[in-house]
Every structure is written in C-alpha cells, then in structure tokens.
Amino acid sequence: MMRTRPLKVALLGCGVVGSEVARIMTTHADDLAARIGAPVELAGVAVRRPGKVREGVPAELVTTDATALVKRGDIDVVVEVIGGIEPARTLITTAFEHGASVVSANKALLAQDGAALHAAAEAHGKDLYYEAAVAGAIPLIRPLRESLAGDKVNRVLGIVNGTTNFILDKMDTTGAGYQEALDEATALGYAEADPTADVEGFDAAAKAAILAGIAFHTRVRLDDVHREGMTEVTAADFASAKQMGRTIKLLAICERAEDGGSVTARVHPAMIPLTHPLASVRGAYNAVFVESDAAGQLMFYGPGAGGSPTASAVLGDLVAVCRNRLSGTTGPGESAYAALPVSPMGDVVTRYHISLDVADKPGVLAQVATVFAEHGVSIDTVRQQGKDGEASLVIVTHRASDAALGGTVEALRKLDTVRGVASIMRVEGE
Amino acid sequence: MMRTRPLKVALLGCGVVGSEVARIMTTHADDLAARIGAPVELAGVAVRRPGKVREGVPAELVTTDATALVKRGDIDVVVEVIGGIEPARTLITTAFEHGASVVSANKALLAQDGAALHAAAEAHGKDLYYEAAVAGAIPLIRPLRESLAGDKVNRVLGIVNGTTNFILDKMDTTGAGYQEALDEATALGYAEADPTADVEGFDAAAKAAILAGIAFHTRVRLDDVHREGMTEVTAADFASAKQMGRTIKLLAICERAEDGGSVTARVHPAMIPLTHPLASVRGAYNAVFVESDAAGQLMFYGPGAGGSPTASAVLGDLVAVCRNRLSGTTGPGESAYAALPVSPMGDVVTRYHISLDVADKPGVLAQVATVFAEHGVSIDTVRQQGKDGEASLVIVTHRASDAALGGTVEALRKLDTVRGVASIMRVEGE
Ligand SMILES: NC(=O)c1ccc[n+]([C@@H]2O[C@H](COP(=O)([O-])OP(=O)(O)OC[C@H]3O[C@@H](n4cnc5c(N)ncnc54)[C@H](OP(=O)(O)O)[C@@H]3O)[C@@H](O)[C@H]2O)c1
Ligand SMILES: NC(=O)c1ccc[n+]([C@@H]2O[C@H](COP(=O)([O-])OP(=O)(O)OC[C@H]3O[C@@H](n4cnc5c(N)ncnc54)[C@H](OP(=O)(O)O)[C@@H]3O)[C@@H](O)[C@H]2O)c1
Numbered sequence: 102m103m104r105t106r107p108l109k110v111a112l113l114g115c116g117v118v119g120s121e122v123a124r125i126m127t128t129h130a131d132d133l134a135a136r137i138g139a140p141v142e143l144a145g146v147a148v149r150r151p152g153k154v155r156e157g158v159p160a161e162l163v164t165t166d167a168t169a170l171v172k173r174g175d176i177d178v179v180v181e182v183i184g185g186i187e188p189a190r191t192l193i194t195t196a197f198e199h200g201a202s203v204v205s206a207n208k209a210l211l212a213q214d215g216a217a218l219h220a221a222a223e224a225h226g227k228d229l230y231y232e233a234a235v236a237g238a239i240p241l242i243r244p245l246r247e248s249l250a251g252d253k254v255n256r257v258l259g260i261v262n263g264t265t266n267f268i269l270d271k272m273d274t275t276g277a278g279y280q281e282a283l284d285e286a287t288a289l290g291y292a293e294a295d296p297t298a299d300v301e302g303f304d305a306a307a308k309a310a311i312l313a314g315i316a317f318h319t320r321v322r323l324d325d326v327h328r329e330g331m332t333e334v335t336a337a338d339f340a341s342a343k344q345m346g347r348t349i350k351l352l353a354i355c356e357r358a359e360d361g362g363s364v365t366a367r368v369h370p371a372m373i374p375l376t377h378p379l380a381s382v383r384g385a386y387n388a389v390f391v392e393s394d395a396a397g398q399l400m401f402y403g404p405g406a407g408g409s410p411t412a413s414a415v416l417g418d419l420v421a422v423c424r425n426r427l428s429g430t431t432g433p434g435e436s437a438y439a440a441l442p443v444s445p446m447g448d449v450v451t452r453y454h455i456s457l458d459v460a461d462k463p464g465v466l467a468q469v470a471t472v473f474a475e476h477g478v479s480i481d482t483v484r485q486q487g488k489d490g491e492a493s494l495v496i497v498t499h500r501a502s503d504a505a506l507g508g509t510v511e512a513l514r515k516l517d518t519v520r521g522v523a524s525i526m527r528v529e530g531e
Numbered sequence: 532m533m534r535t536r537p538l539k540v541a542l543l544g545c546g547v548v549g550s551e552v553a554r555i556m557t558t559h560a561d562d563l564a565a566r567i568g569a570p571v572e573l574a575g576v577a578v579r580r581p582g583k584v585r586e587g588v589p590a591e592l593v594t595t596d597a598t599a600l601v602k603r604g605d606i607d608v609v610v611e612v613i614g615g616i617e618p619a620r621t622l623i624t625t626a627f628e629h630g631a632s633v634v635s636a637n638k639a640l641l642a643q644d645g646a647a648l649h650a651a652a653e654a655h656g657k658d659l660y661y662e663a664a665v666a667g668a669i670p671l672i673r674p675l676r677e678s679l680a681g682d683k684v685n686r687v688l689g690i691v692n693g694t695t696n697f698i699l700d701k702m703d704t705t706g707a708g709y710q711e712a713l714d715e716a717t718a719l720g721y722a723e724a725d726p727t728a729d730v731e732g733f734d735a736a737a738k739a740a741i742l743a744g745i746a747f748h749t750r751v752r753l754d755d756v757h758r759e760g761m762t763e764v765t766a767a768d769f770a771s772a773k774q775m776g777r778t779i780k781l782l783a784i785c786e787r788a789e790d791g792g793s794v795t796a797r798v799h800p801a802m803i804p805l806t807h808p809l810a811s812v813r814g815a816y817n818a819v820f821v822e823s824d825a826a827g828q829l830m831f832y833g834p835g836a837g838g839s840p841t842a843s844a845v846l847g848d849l850v851a852v853c854r855n856r857l858s859g860t861t862g863p864g865e866s867a868y869a870a871l872p873v874s875p876m877g878d879v880v881t882r883y884h885i886s887l888d889v890a891d892k893p894g895v896l897a898q899v900a901t902v903f904a905e906h907g908v909s910i911d912t913v914r915q916q917g918k919d920g921e922a923s924l925v926i927v928t929h930r931a932s933d934a935a936l937g938g939t940v941e942a943l944r945k946l947d948t949v950r951g952v953a954s955i956m957r958v959e960g961e
Contacts, residue, residue, distance in 0.1 A: 125681065125682075132748075135748070135868040136868075238826035238829060240670070244670035244673065244674060247847060247850070250566050250846070250851065251566075251843060251847045251849055251850050253562065318565070318566070378832065381811065393843065395551070395840060395843035396834065396840050396843035396844070397833065397834045397839075397840055399668060399832065400830070400831075400833065401829075401832075402830040402831075403830065404828070409825040410826050413679065413823065413825035413826035414678065416682065416825070417677060417678040417679055417682065419681055420677070421677055424863065428860040430858040430859070431858075433854065438565040438566075439562075
C-alpha cells in the first residue's frame with residue numbers, strides 16, 4: 102500500500118518548535134511513513150540566520166529565502182513555525198498558490214487573519230491546520246471541530262497560557278506578590294524577557310478568538326475578545342480568594358448567551374472554586390473545560406507550550422494533511438455558518454468578588470447594599486472586617502451583567518463612606 | 532455548497548444511546564446539515580420491540596428487520612447501537628457489503644473482532660468509526676489516532692468505567708465496604724442488576740484492548756488483556772492507601788515496555804497518589820492519561836457513559852463519516868503496522884503495596900525482607916503495626932516484574948511467621 106515517492110515538507114522556521122519538528126521527522130521517519138502511507142521528506146528549511154549550527158538539519162536544506170522555498174512547486178506541505186504576522190502570512194498564502202497545504206502553530210496570525218487564510222486555502226483546495234496554535238500539545242481544535250461536530254458547545258473555559266498560570270500558581274502556593282513571581286518565572290525560562298504578550302493576556306486572547314470561532318461556528322475577531330491582563334492581581338486577592346475556598350486563574354472564556362442568540366469571548370483573571378478541576382492545574386500546564394449540550398463537561402489537560410509538545414501537535418496535523426493529500430481530499434475547513442453576533446463585554450453575565458475599603462461606622466453596609474440593589478445586582482455574601490476606624494467589605498454577588506456591575510461600582514465610588522474599591526474580580530466555574 | 536440530496540442514516544438500536552442519537556438528529560438537523568454540507572435523514576430504525584412508544588421517532592421508520600434495513604442499498608451510514616456480538620457483527624459486515632459506512636458504540640464487539648471488522652470496512656472502501664466505544668463522550672480515539680499520529684505513545688492510564696469509579700469513590704469518601712457501595716450504585720442506576728461486566732473489569736478490558744491497539748499501532752486482542760476485578764477491594768485497603776497519601780482506582784493500563792519492543796495491557800485496581808490527576812476523578816466520571824514522547828502527559832476527562840454523552844460521540848463520528856462520503860474518501864482505518872508482541876502479565880514492571888498478617892515476634896521483618904531480596908524485589912517502605920501477639924506489615928516495593936512479585940508472595944506464604952497475605956495491590960502513577 103505504501104507509495105514510494107515521498108511527500109515533500111518545507112519547514113519555515115527552525116527555532117524552539119521548528120527544530121523539534123525537524124528532529125522528530127528524522128528520528129520517527131519510519132513511523133510517520135507507515136501512518137501516512139508514504140514517506141515524508143524534509144525538502145527545505147527556511148531560517149533567518151543560515152550560519153547557525155542546527156543539529157540534525159542537513160546544511161544543504163537550509164535557506165534564508167523562504168519565499169523561493171514555498172514557490173518551488175514540488176512542496177506538498179508547508180509547516181509555518183516562524184511566528185508573527187509577516188512574513189508568515191504572505192508565505193502561507195504563497196504556499197497555497199503554489200499547491201501546498203499548510204500546518205501552522207501561529208496563534209497571533211490565525212486569530213487576526215484566520216478567515217482570510219481559510220478562504221485562501223479553500224480557494225486553492227488546500228488544507229490549513231493549526232492544532233499547535235492553541236494550548237500546545239493538547240488536542241483541542243480537532244476535538245472541538247470533529248469530535249464535537251454533532252454537539253452544541255455552550256462554553257469553553259480554559260487556562261491557555263502557561264506563563265501566567267506559572268506566575269499565579271506561585272503567588273497562590275507561596276504568597277509571593279506578582280513581581281516576585283514574575284521574576285522567578287523569568288529566571289526559570291517560563292516568562293520571556295518582555296512578558297507583555299503573556300501577562301497582559303494578548304496570547305490568551307488570540308487563543309480565545311480561535312477557540313470561540315471553532316466552538317460556535319462563528320467568526321470571532323481578535324478585537325471581539327475582551328482582554329484584561331493579570332498584572333494587578335495581588336497577594337491580598339489570593340488571601341481573600343482562599344478565605345472563600347477559591348483560587349485565581351487567568352481564564353479564556355468563550356460563551357454562548359443563555360438565549361443562544363449571541364456569543365462572547367473574554368480573557369481576564371477570575372476566581373474559581375478550589376473544587377473546580379481547573380483549580381488544580383499547576384505550573385505551566387494548560388487545561389481547557391468544554392461544556393456542551395449532549396457531552397456535558399469535558400476537560401483537556403496537558404503541556405500548553407514547549408518545543409517538543411508543540412511539535413507533537415504540528416506533526417499530528419502534518420500526518421493528517423499528508424493523508425488528505427494522498428487521498429486527494431481536504432479536511433474540514435472553516436465553519437462559520439452560524440454567524441452569531443459577538444456581544445460586547447457589558448452583556449456578559451457572571452458573578453463578582455468586590456473588595457471595598459469603607460469607613461468603619463454604622464450604616465455603611467446599608468448604604469452599599471442600597472447601591473447594589475439600585476443597579477439590580479443582587480448580593481450573595483458579604484464579609485465585614487474592621488480595624489482602626491477603617492473597615493473592609495468583601496462582597497460576592499449573584500449573576501449580573503458586566504454593565505450592571507460597572508454601574509454599581511461607579512456609584513459606589515461616589516459614596517463618601519467608600520474610601521476605595523480595592524479590587525473587583527469575576528467569579529467563574531460555579 | 533450544500534448538496535440537497537440527503538445522506539441516509541440507518542439506526543440499529545434505539546435504546547439508551549440510540550434514542551438520544553435519533554433525538555439530536557432531529558433537533559439539530561440544521562446544524563448537522565451545515566457542518567456536513569448536506570442534510571442527513573433518518574431512513575430507518577431497527578429495534579426488537581416495534582410496539583414500544585419512542586418519542587420523536589416516526590413509527591413508519593421503525594422495523595424489527597435490521598438485516599433488510601442494512602441491505603436496502605440506499606443507506607449511507609449505519610449507526611450500530613444495539614450492543615453485544617450478534618447480530619451486531621453480522622449487521623455491520625452486511626452494511627459494508629451493501630455500500631454503507633458504519634458508526635458503532637460497541638466496545639465488546641470492537642475489542643473482540645476489531646481487526647476483522649476493519650478488514651471488512653477496508654475491503655469495501657468504507658469507514659468504521661467508534662469513538663463512543665471508549666469512555667463515552669470523551670474524545671479519545673480521534674486524539675490518539677489523529678492528534679498524536681506524529682508522536683510515540685508510551686502509556687495510556689485511565690479510569691474507563693464509570694460504575695466502578697462510582698463504587699470506589701463511595702468507598703473512599705464514606706468508608707463504606709464494597710457491597711454497601713455497590714448497593715448504592717445499583718439504587719442510583721449507576722450499576723446494572725448484574726454488575727459483573729463492570730465490577731469484574733470485562734468492560735474496562737474491552738476498552739483497554741481498543742486503546743492499546745490504537746495507541747501502539749498493534750493488534751491487541753481481548754485475551755491479551757490481563758484482567759482483575761475490584762470486588763475484593765476492602766475498606767481496609769482504602770484506609771491503608773490513605774495512610775500513605777494514596778487512593779484506589781480501577782485502572783486500564785496500556786504500556787510500551789521500556790525497551791520499546793513489546794507492549795502490555797491490563798485492568799486491575801491500583802493505588803495511585805492523591806496528587807495524581809486521576810485521583811480526583813469523582814463519581815461516574817472517566818478520565819484517561821496519555822503519556823507520549825513529544826507531547827508529554829495529556830489528560831482527557833468527562834462523562835464516560837450515559838445516553839446523551841455517548842450520542843455526542845456517535846454524532847461526531849457520524850458527521851466525520853458523512854463528510855468523508857461526500858468527498859469520496861475514507862478516514863484513517865486500522866493502523867497495526869507496528870505489530871509489537873503483547874507481553875504477558877508476568878513481564879509487567881510496577882510497584883506493589885502488600886499487607887501481611889504476621890506473628891508479632893522479633894526477626895519476622897528480617898525473614899520477610901530476606902524473601903523479597905531473594906526474589907530480586909527491592910523494598911521501598913515498611914510499616915509495622917502490632918496488637919495482641921498479631922502484627923501486620925505493610926510493604927511498598929520499588930519497581931519489580933509481576934513474575935518476581937508473584938514468586939515473592941508464594942515464598943512469603945510458606946513462612947511460618949506469615950499468617951496470611953491480606954492484600955496485594957499495584958501502585959501506579961508515581
Ligand atoms: N515555543 C512554544 O512553546 C510555542 C508553543 C505554541 C505555539 N508556538 C508558536 O510557534 C511559532 C514558532 O515559535 P518558536 O518558539 O519556535 O519561535 P522561535 O524559537 O523564535 O523560532 C522562530 C524561527 O523562525 C525563523 N525566522 C524568523 N524570521 C524569519 C524569516 N523572516 N524568514 C525565515 N525564518 C525566519 C527563525 O530563524 P533563526 O533560527 O535563524 O532565528 C527561527 O528559526 C510561533 O508562531 C509561536 O507562537 C510556540
Ligand atoms: N448506555 C451507555 O451509557 C453506553 C455508553 C457507551 C457505549 N454504549 C454502547 O452502546 C450500545 C447500546 O447501548 P444502550 O445502552 O443504548 O443499549 P440498550 O438501551 O439496551 O438499547 C439496545 C437497543 O438495541 C435494540 N435491539 C436489541 N437487539 C436487537 C436486535 N436483535 N435487532 C434490532 N434491535 C435490537 C433494542 O431494541 P428495543 O428498544 O426494542 O429493546 C434497543 O433499542 C452498546 O454497544 C453499549 O456498549 C452504551
């Protein structure tokens with residue numbers, strides 16, 4: 102059954118992920134051939150610095166001319182692991198034009214231009230696969246797109262950024278502050294020199310856009326994703342969470358509204374109960390909860406990044422794309438038929454944990470409670486703590502819209518007796 | 532793009548799973564059509580009792596002649612949710628002969644005759660999908676077969692039977708004995724009137740055979756799976772496990788030997804550390820850990836049974852098979868190219884937790900330790916407890932082969948000072 106003419110693969114980028122892809126393609130060549138039904142051959146490797154020694158990569162395959170490589174015409178699959186928008190985007194579309202299918206790990210690009218890239222793939226009858234773009238090694242895009250294709254997904258709730266989970270886990274387990282935990286993450290190589298993309302939630306927001314699009318069969322643009330980073334989370338927030346049996350995670354949350362007529366996507370720190378399976382996701386691991394009509398609650402857990410885990414996902418896609426090519430077909434492309442409106446953050450309904458610094462005198466709670474009531478936000482629990490004429494109120498609400506909560510907080514700030522709003526955090530997963 | 536001629540589906544069986552498949556096919560017809568690219572139509576429903584009222588299933592579709600239904604010739608996909616070996620097996624092969632692809636949830640049949648059924652599917656150029664056969668709603672077969680197709684799986688470790696997990700969880704959390712916990716499971720509908728298939732590990736063994744086959748690209752027959760039930764697990768075992776920071780689960784374990792040259796598959800109760808993610812799998816939930824070279828540790832969690840979760844998996848397969856049909860191709864079939872030998876239980880290497888009732892006199896531990904040493908089984912920890920001239924020794928070993936452990940226990944039984952071997956349990960996941 103085995104075809105002997107090999108399928109040719111062009112590797113664009115040979116860094117953390119690409120070098121592992123090259124390594125596995127070489128060391129596992131026989132297995133890959135058996136699983137695909139034809140051998141796969143590394144036909145070229147595009148990099149920026151051609152002089153760099155790359156173990157296991159034959160020097161004659163290395164080129165700095167990625168464009169010429171994707172234009173060769175004999176390439177079956179282009180694996181794009183350069184990252185960033187350009188030149189990755191142009192290289193991918195050029196690849197389709199010259200007859201190749203594409204496997205990519207590029208969440209930034211897919212989140213920004215997924216629709217256009219899918220359209221280009223379809224126009225040329227080629228595949229575009231990107232399992233590695235979301236949560237590294239964890240099979241997530243294929244399960245959502247294929248395994249749950251007969252189900253109705255209502256919510257995706259996940260820890261999709263390992264750096265921030267490492268930092269929050271440190272803060273939780275050691276009582277460290279944000280900066281201290283970040284420093285440790287940097288020292289251990291879990292955070293980059295410039296951690297902005299991770300700690301400000303940009304990376305998670307890109308993944309949220311991709312996941313929401315697939316889960317709801319709707320185009321969700323990066324701009325549609327409400328994004329808050331986790332740099333303001335304090336040790337006090339963790340202490341407060343702990344007192345109520347909760348912990349804090351940076352979550353990507355994609356939800357279908359209760360009436361089913363719209364969806365939302367957001368990234369922000371949130372308190373979740375310690376009993377929630379996501380609460381025990383440690384270190385740089387990722388985990389994603391999926392809730393659907395028929396299947397109920399599913400969870401997918403594993404390493405969300407790293408060269409070899411990400412390469413595992415890339416190679417799974419590579420095998421699938423090669424098989425499709427051999428059978429002259431393509432896999433499922435973009436599915437955006439539902440075209441549901443994406444609602445703004447104000448429409449999101451959830452619970453909130455609010456810490457207020459208030460004057461320690463009678464009647465304050467009554468005043469505060471009145472403000473909540475006037476804005477239609479119902480209070481679940483209140484904890485009062487007083488010391489030296491100052492007091493704090495910790496309030497957890499029932500479900501309310503983000504808009505209603507925003508109005509409440511604005512009004513609270515105007516009360517004389519409210520000295521400050523120490524923190525506001527959403528409560529999820531209950 | 533939408534084809535208007537519908538794809539025709541024959542449903543064999545309309546019980547717990549089948550009725551949910553029929554319901555979702557009706558209520559979600561538009562979504563299914565959009566995702567497949569053509570409408571799907573329920574063309575016939577085979578049952579045993581035609582008179583039974585089946586909500587949402589048009590009476591004119593119901594037949595008791597399943598054979599005639601699969602022979603009609605206009606059926607695109609046969610969904611087999613009857614269960615058992617016959618008539619399911621003959622109906623499936625007849626379906627292939629008459630041009631249909633097949634989706635099945637039948638673990639017993641797939642574990643016993645998977646190879647022959649795959650061969651029949653391939654001979655007729657048809658698909659055979661069965662995601663629902665292992666761990667209900669949890670995407671597991673597709674991730675193993677496709678997402679990890681470029682990786683090397685070394686171990687699959689899972690809770691794949693909800694009934695036994697419910698019972699063991701009860702014993703763990705309430706201190707109940709096996710019978711009491713089983714009675715509660717029966718009363719709540721988690722255990723069948725005859726719980727043999729579950730509590731004796733037959734159901735889990737079928738799943739282990741299927742998982743091992745896919746994970747290792749090797750045919751693993753049901754007979755190759757070492758099987759021990761969980762009816763002998765006692766409250767004392769749980770107490771002993773707890774003292775050492777462990778709990779007890781019925782696990783399906785598929786492993787590649789360290790030298791990579793062979794594989795094993797087994798089902799038995801085992802102690803796992805409380806910190807292991809599988810330890811916190813509660814109630815009737817299932818969860819499967821997968822360890823591979825590149826991806827590392829992945830976990831898949833969700834409802835392992837029930838009509839609607841199982842139907843979710845069936846429908847995911849149905850969508851995939853319909854898409855394949857429309858594009859004139861088939862998905863990945865059986866992959867058994869590695870054809871690794873399946874080693875017997877004696878070759879399995881793991882750790883053991885052994886409780887001995889011994890005479891409470893000096894020198895017993897030395898005697899016992901000598902027996903372990905003579906059989907090449909190295910001891911990790913020993914706990915001695917004495918009362919009234921009787922004492923117990925709880926020993927946890929380092930890794931040793933099952934054969935070596937068996938020899939050790941046989942020799943221990945012959946010691947005068949050993950009154951009895953109270954329990955032997957494997958220790959996994961450390
Ligand atoms: N690292 C992870 O854990 C991870 C996880 C999931 C997804 N991803 C995604 O995977 C992709 C690659 O990430 P990475 O960590 O492997 O990045 P990386 O280590 O920075 O590697 C990037 C590679 O691209 C090459 N390159 C850069 N610009 C190029 C250009 N203009 N033409 C040709 N080659 C160029 C670089 O060449 P030189 O070697 O010469 O510098 C390098 O080999 C990104 O989209 C990232 O988001 C990464
Ligand atoms: N239930 C679960 O949670 C679950 C989970 C995973 C996998 N599965 C698998 O799914 C399959 C179905 O399970 P189930 O729980 O739905 O079983 P079930 O409730 O017992 O339903 C079996 C159905 O098959 C019909 N049937 C039996 N013998 C037949 C025959 N000779 N010809 C035509 N129809 C016949 C029955 O007809 P009547 O209605 O007339 O009796 C009934 O509709 C099994 O393979 C099982 O292992 C089940």
